[in-house]
Each structure stands twice: as structure tokens, then as C-alpha cells.
Amino acid sequence: MIGIDPSVLAKAMPMMLLLEADGRVSHAGATLARIAPMGADDGIADVLRFVSPNFAADMDALRDRTDRRLKVELLRETRIGADERATRLRCMAFPLAEGRILLNLSFSADPGEALRRHRLTAQDFSEVDPTVDLLFLKEAHDVVLTEFERLSDRLEQARRTAEEEAATDKLTGLRNRRAMDVYLARLADSRKQPFGLMHLDLDFFKSINDSLGHAAGDHVLEEVARILRAEVRRDDMVARTGGDEFMLVFADCTEVEIMRRIAARIIGRLEKPIDWQGHACRISGSIGITMSNFYDKLDTRRLVSDADRALYESKRCGRARHTVAVPTIAGRRVSDAPRPV
Amino acid sequence: MHGLICKTLEEFVIDQHGPQIWSQIRRDADAPYGRFEALRNYDAALMLRLMDASGERLNRPIMVIFEDIGHWICTHPPLEQVRRLIRFSGRTFVDLLYSLDELHDRARMALPGIDLPHFEIAEPDPGIFHVTSQWSFPGAGAVLTGSLRAMADDYGALVLIDADRSRPKGDGWTDQVTVQVIEHAFHAPREFTLGGVT
Structure with missing residues (x-):
């Protein structure tokens, strides 16, 4: 048997309550008294509510529960906001001589909110209480997590940029062949949307490269890209698929006449001379067209090769024109005559 | 070398002396392109090269720079x-x-x-x-x-x-x-x- 001065106990255990046999609270640890001020005549039922397990706050009931962890709320807790709950504390009851009970309390799993509410500092904890280390770890953990989130954002941004670059033709800013293949595969998968496919090959482009150099050729290609972008709607797909080859996909398009009109307009605009350092660069374009609704079964490779064949039909017939492919039916290839512009 | 330490030097130089100086230091030290990541590991030899390059570019002993970083x-x-x-x-x-x-x-x-x-x-x-x-x-x-x-x-x-x-x-x-x-x-x-x- 050892005797301890209650004031020493209150210092060693700043979250303790000493209950007399009649239920009076005779001593409270400094931190507990800060959170919920108590008076000399307060009894256990004025100070505590046992929430889990739930039982009436009297000494006999408490004596029956000295073997397990209890959860309590402090009835006189201060600084509780309008919509806030009382702080829930863990507690263990220890029977002492002469019917007294020592209650030792501590904060629950996440003490952060209670600490903020009561503006507690390291002074409010025992020097050997690991709560402060727990809080250190929690803050350090937050720092590391924040850094991980930032890293993840940067990686996502880098991934998007890389994806964008991988799908873009550097010179013209149009999509590239790879992007077009992916786009067509996706259209084929969805099987719902009808679309028109146009394959464009520039005419007389090689002579500009040969006579005025590659810088002039690049300038012409940039102008062509500008024209194509202007002639399509925002959701249509335009790609540069080769040196002077382009493919256009018109989403949701079922009217071949619309495609013919667009092709004619594009060729008309391509034929306007493009200025390069005082030289007028003259080009034109040959176009092949096909439509997804020409086919019972959608095979994008077949559409591409049909549009390609129609394009070479345009070339063969004298360039500067468009041709609509009619897909092979029962082994017989049907194609309407190329139309000059 | 933990990236957090490389990143600290980087952030300090950028905050106190501007991004251009840091780019020069990185080039002097033959560091890989881009910013350091706090949660990656880097070659210890690289950190030593960065320390030397920082001392040269900022024209101060590296230990004086380290003291400033600590503060x-x-x-x-x-x-x-x-x-x-x-x-x-x-x-x-x-x-x-x-x-x-x-x-x-x-x-x-x-x-x-x-x-x-x-x-x-x-x-x-x-x-x-x-x-x-x-x-x-x-x-x-x-x-x-x-x-x-x-x-x-x-x-x-x-x-x-x-x-x-x-x-x-x-x-x-x-x-x-x-x-x-x-x-x-x-x-x-x-x-x-x-x-x-x-």
C-alpha cells in the first residue's frame, strides 16, 4: 500500500478524476479541468455521462465495470459549437481503498478535433504521454500524403501532355495517323454512329517542295490544315496521315451529298494560291469519299481502303476532283463516275 | 539520396535566387531534366555535384548556404x-x-x-x-x-x-x-x- 498526494496524482495524470465513496469529484487532473470545469460539490452524475456501455452514472454501477474500457462524455465540456458533438473520451475505472474510484481518461483514436477545440498544447499532456508523438505522426503523415497527391497530379498532367503529343502532328497541329486509327477503331466499336470518311491527297505539292524548298512546303501544309479545320465542324476529326495526305471523319453524317459539297468546297479553297515570300504556291486536291452506311458490316480497314481507291480514281481521272466509292457488292465492284469540280 | 533533400536545395535556391540560377546550377551539375521529386531517390553523387555547383554559382561557401537552408x-x-x-x-x-x-x-x-x-x-x-x-x-x-x-x-x-x-x-x-x-x-x-x- 502506498499513499499518493492527490495533487501529485493530478499532475502525473492530467486526465484523471478522483471520486469519493459518495460519488463526489474530489480531484480532477489539470487538463480535464480545463476541458470541463468542475466544482467542489459536483457529483459523478453532474460531470460524466457513460455512453458506451450506456449506464447511469453512479458509484455502484461504476464499481461493477472496473474491468473494461468505458466511453464517456463530459457534461460540462466547454467550447462545443452549435452543431458539434461532445468529445468522446476513453476511460478506465480503478477501485481504491475506502470506496473511492480513480478514473483515468484519454482521447480516442483521433484526438485532433478535441485538441483544436480546447487549444491544448504539449503542456497539457504528461511528458511521457505518447499522444504528442501520435499527433506528430499524424501531421507528418498529412505532409507526406499532400506531397503524394501533388506528385500524382504532376504525373497525370505529364501523362495527358504525352498522350496529346503522341496523337498530334507536330507541324500542323492536326491529329496524326495513330490518333486516326484509334478514333476509327472507337467508332467501329460503338457501332451506333454513322459517319463519312474522306481521304485527301494534295495535288502538285511535290513541285512546291522541289522548286521553293521544304520551308515553303511546310508553310503550304500549315495553310492546308487551317483550311481543313475551317471546313469541318468542331467534333469532326481531321488528321494528317502522311506527307501530303489527310483523312477527315464527319461524325453523325449520313448524306453523301453533304460530303460531296464539302469536298468540292475544300478543293475550291485549296486551289486559291497560297503566298510564300512573294511566290504564289498553287496546289489542288484529290479526294475519295465513303460512308459507313454503305456497309452492312462495319470494317474500318475496308472503309479506309475503299476511300483510298476512290481517291486514286480521282487522281487517275485528272486530279482536282472527288470520287465516291461504292463498295464491292457480291464480288462486283461498283463505282460512280468521278465528278470534276 | 532521398529526393526530399535534393528538393529542399532546389526550392531554397529557386525561392531565394530565382529559377534561372537554379537552371544554371542544374546544368553545371549535369542533373537530369526537370524538377526533383520529393518522394523519389536520387544518386548521392548527383547531390554532391549540386552542392559544388550551388557554391560556385551563388559565390558562397556551401556551408554558409546550408546554414541559410536550415534557417x-x-x-x-x-x-x-x-x-x-x-x-x-x-x-x-x-x-x-x-x-x-x-x-x-x-x-x-x-x-x-x-x-x-x-x-x-x-x-x-x-x-x-x-x-x-x-x-x-x-x-x-x-x-x-x-x-x-x-x-x-x-x-x-x-x-x-x-x-x-x-x-x-x-x-x-x-x-x-x-x-x-x-x-x-x-x-x-x-x-x-x-x-x-x-
């Missing part, structure tokens, strides 16, 4: 969380000194894989402290000197701090820092509540 990580407002983490070490500046021998393990607990210096503390005369460091790099004493100056201010203590030059020892480097605590409560400490700021 900067405790006082730069966006790094308030670092100051808070250090304040968890104890209630007073002397508590902080006596907790330095836990720093290496504490940091490991928060970020496994980080290699911060080991510190040992002795108090040969009342109020006089010798902090001895052991680290795989030179400069632990310089960084500590800067940080302790900042934290003494934070705790409101009046102290004198001196660092010896780093000396090679074992696989790494050792430094000794002498701290003389003249007044524990010279002015009011900065506020530190445990629950953090909301």
Missing part, C-alpha cells in the same frame, strides 16, 4: 508544417536539443527510407550543449545551426550557436555544434497548439 526550412511560410513538426519535439528549446537524438528515428517513422543525420547531445557545463552529428554527407552541422537559430527564436530563447567544420568519419562526416543557452524565455514564444490550424 529557411523553419521560417519559410509555405513550410510552416516543418516548423510545427519540429515543435512537437518538446515544450522548451532545451527539450528540443535533448530530442535531437530522436530526430533520425522520428523522420524514419514519418517517411521510411529518408536518411537524416544522427545526433548525440551532451551538456558538459550547465547551459552549454554539444551536439555531434553523423551523416553520409558533410554539412549536417551547418543545417542544424541555421535551424536551431530559427527555432530558438520560435521558442523565445536567447542562444549562441557555433559550428565546427565537417570532418570525415567512418563512411560519412561528423560535425560538432556548440549551443549556449543564455536565456530560456527571452521573449514570448510563437504559438503552438497541438491540434493544428483549421
Whole structure:
């Protein structure tokens, strides 16, 4: 048997309550008294509510529960906001001589909110209480997590940029062949949307490269890209698929006449001379067209090769024109005559 | 070399001297393209090249730069969380000194894989402290000197701090820092509540 001065106990255990046999609270640890001020005549039922397990706050009931962890709320807790709950504390009851009970309390799993509410500092904890280390770890953990989130954002941004670059033709800013293949595969998968496919090959482009150099050729290609972008709607797909080859996909398009009109307009605009350092660069374009609704079964490779064949039909017939492919039916290839512009 | 340490040098140089100087230092040190990532590991030799290049470009001894970095990580407002983490070490500046021998393990607990210096503390005369460091790099004493100056201010203590030059020892480097605590409560400490700021 050892005797301890209650004031020493209150210092060693700043979250303790000493209950007399009649239920009076005779001593409270400094931190507990800060959170919920108590008076000399307060009894256990004025100070505590046992929430889990739930039982009436009297000494006999408490004596029956000295073997397990209890959860309590402090009835006189201060600084509780309008919509806030009382702080829930863990507690263990220890029977002492002469019917007294020592209650030792501590904060629950996440003490952060209670600490903020009561503006507690390291002074409010025992020097050997690991709560402060727990809080250190929690803050350090937050720092590391924040850094991980930032890293993840940067990686996502880098991934998007890389994806964008991988799908873009550097010179013209149009999509590239790879992007077009992916786009067509996706259209084929969805099987719902009808679309028109146009394959464009520039005419007389090689002579500009040969006579005025590659810088002039690049300038012409940039102008062509500008024209194509202007002639399509925002959701249509335009790609540069080769040196002077382009493919256009018109989403949701079922009217071949619309495609013919667009092709004619594009060729008309391509034929306007493009200025390069005082030289007028003259080009034109040959176009092949096909439509997804020409086919019972959608095979994008077949559409591409049909549009390609129609394009070479345009070339063969004298360039500067468009041709609509009619897909092979029962082994017989049907194609309407190329139309000059 | 943990990226957090490379990143600290990077952020410090950019904050204090601008991104152009840092680009030059990175080129001088033959560092890979882009920013350092705090959560990756880098070649230790690269860190040594960056230290040399920083000294050259900023035209100051690298140990002086390290001392400034030590001060900067405790006082730069966006790094308030670092100051808070250090304040968890104890209630007073002397508590902080006596907790330095836990720093290496504490940091490991928060970020496994980080290699911060080991510190040992002795108090040969009342109020006089010798902090001895052991680290795989030179400069632990310089960084500590800067940080302790900042934290003494934070705790409101009046102290004198001196660092010896780093000396090679074992696989790494050792430094000794002498701290003389003249007044524990010279002015009011900065506020530190445990629950953090909301």
C-alpha cells in the first residue's frame, strides 16, 4: 500500500478524476479541468455521462465495470459549437481503498478535433504521454500524403501532355495517323454512329517542295490544315496521315451529298494560291469519299481502303476532283463516275 | 539520396535566387531534366555535384548556404508544417536539443527510407550543449545551426550557436555544434497548439 498526494496524482495524470465513496469529484487532473470545469460539490452524475456501455452514472454501477474500457462524455465540456458533438473520451475505472474510484481518461483514436477545440498544447499532456508523438505522426503523415497527391497530379498532367503529343502532328497541329486509327477503331466499336470518311491527297505539292524548298512546303501544309479545320465542324476529326495526305471523319453524317459539297468546297479553297515570300504556291486536291452506311458490316480497314481507291480514281481521272466509292457488292465492284469540280 | 533533400536545395535556391540560377546550377551539375521529386531517390553523387555547383554559382561557401537552408526550412511560410513538426519535439528549446537524438528515428517513422543525420547531445557545463552529428554527407552541422537559430527564436530563447567544420568519419562526416543557452524565455514564444490550424 502506498499513499499518493492527490495533487501529485493530478499532475502525473492530467486526465484523471478522483471520486469519493459518495460519488463526489474530489480531484480532477489539470487538463480535464480545463476541458470541463468542475466544482467542489459536483457529483459523478453532474460531470460524466457513460455512453458506451450506456449506464447511469453512479458509484455502484461504476464499481461493477472496473474491468473494461468505458466511453464517456463530459457534461460540462466547454467550447462545443452549435452543431458539434461532445468529445468522446476513453476511460478506465480503478477501485481504491475506502470506496473511492480513480478514473483515468484519454482521447480516442483521433484526438485532433478535441485538441483544436480546447487549444491544448504539449503542456497539457504528461511528458511521457505518447499522444504528442501520435499527433506528430499524424501531421507528418498529412505532409507526406499532400506531397503524394501533388506528385500524382504532376504525373497525370505529364501523362495527358504525352498522350496529346503522341496523337498530334507536330507541324500542323492536326491529329496524326495513330490518333486516326484509334478514333476509327472507337467508332467501329460503338457501332451506333454513322459517319463519312474522306481521304485527301494534295495535288502538285511535290513541285512546291522541289522548286521553293521544304520551308515553303511546310508553310503550304500549315495553310492546308487551317483550311481543313475551317471546313469541318468542331467534333469532326481531321488528321494528317502522311506527307501530303489527310483523312477527315464527319461524325453523325449520313448524306453523301453533304460530303460531296464539302469536298468540292475544300478543293475550291485549296486551289486559291497560297503566298510564300512573294511566290504564289498553287496546289489542288484529290479526294475519295465513303460512308459507313454503305456497309452492312462495319470494317474500318475496308472503309479506309475503299476511300483510298476512290481517291486514286480521282487522281487517275485528272486530279482536282472527288470520287465516291461504292463498295464491292457480291464480288462486283461498283463505282460512280468521278465528278470534276 | 532521398529526393526530399535534393528538393529542399532546389526550392531554397529557386525561392531565394530565382529559377534561372537554379537552371544554371542544374546544368553545371549535369542533373537530369526537370524538377526533383520529393518522394523519389536520387544518386548521392548527383547531390554532391549540386552542392559544388550551388557554391560556385551563388559565390558562397556551401556551408554558409546550408546554414541559410536550415534557417529557411523553419521560417519559410509555405513550410510552416516543418516548423510545427519540429515543435512537437518538446515544450522548451532545451527539450528540443535533448530530442535531437530522436530526430533520425522520428523522420524514419514519418517517411521510411529518408536518411537524416544522427545526433548525440551532451551538456558538459550547465547551459552549454554539444551536439555531434553523423551523416553520409558533410554539412549536417551547418543545417542544424541555421535551424536551431530559427527555432530558438520560435521558442523565445536567447542562444549562441557555433559550428565546427565537417570532418570525415567512418563512411560519412561528423560535425560538432556548440549551443549556449543564455536565456530560456527571452521573449514570448510563437504559438503552438497541438491540434493544428483549421
